[in-house]
Amino acid sequence: AEPLGLALALERLQQAFYSQAVAGGALTGELLDFATTAADHETEHAALLAPLVPDPPEEPAYDFGDDTRDPAAFAAAAASLEDLAVAAYNGIIPGLSDRGLAAAGGIVSVDARHAAWIRAINGDDPAAEATDAGLDARAVVARLEATGYLVEPTP
Numbered sequence: 001a002e003p004l005g006l007a008l009a010l011e012r013l014q015q016a017f018y019s020q021a022v023a024g025g026a027l028t029g030e031l032l033d034f035a036t037t038a039a040d041h042e043t044e045h046a047a048l049l050a051p052l053v054p055d056p057p058e059e060p061a062y063d064f065g066d067d068t069r070d071p072a073a074f075a076a077a078a079a080s081l082e083d084l085a086v087a088a089y090n091g092i093i094p095g096l097s098d099r100g101l102a103a104a105g106g107i108v109s110v111d112a113r114h115a116a117w118i119r120a121i122n123g124d125d126p127a128a129e130a131t132d133a134g135l136d137a138r139a140v141v142a143r144l145e146a147t148g149y150l151v152e153p154t155p
Contacts, residue, residue, distance in 0.1 A: 015042035082115035090134030
């Protein structure tokens with residue numbers, strides 16, 4: 001996959017995840033604040049990336065199961081998704097053009113703040129490591145597929 005195409009797919013998934021969680025009504029308090037803010041940010045991230053991807057991937061259907069309906073499941077899944085987003089960006093950044101690098105750099109810093117915020121909500125260390133490793137595209141796709149969130153649309 002084209003590096004920014006993969007980033008766009010990840011941003012779209014996150015936007016759908018957070019939007020569905022907010023719309024579902026199960027989240028309250030700081031979790032709802034986090035999900036609402038993250039949904040807005042992910043929408044902006046996808047809009048920023050879309051013009052930079054000449055052949056954007058088709059958006060799949062999603063099935064988030066209980067991860068958008070149960071607050072504890074949501075919090076764990078959100079932390080995992082944000083960590084994956086940071087690792088994905090860190091993996092693609094070395095191969096990007098200046099224009100792509102500027103967009104990715106602006107987004108990864110916000111996704112890292114999302115990761116810290118949801119970790120703090122979960123009672124985990126918001127910044128456990130001094131640096132974040134990158135993942136290659138194959139590893140990112142494998143982790144996305146392992147979530148079970150991507151489903152084939154019915155014809």
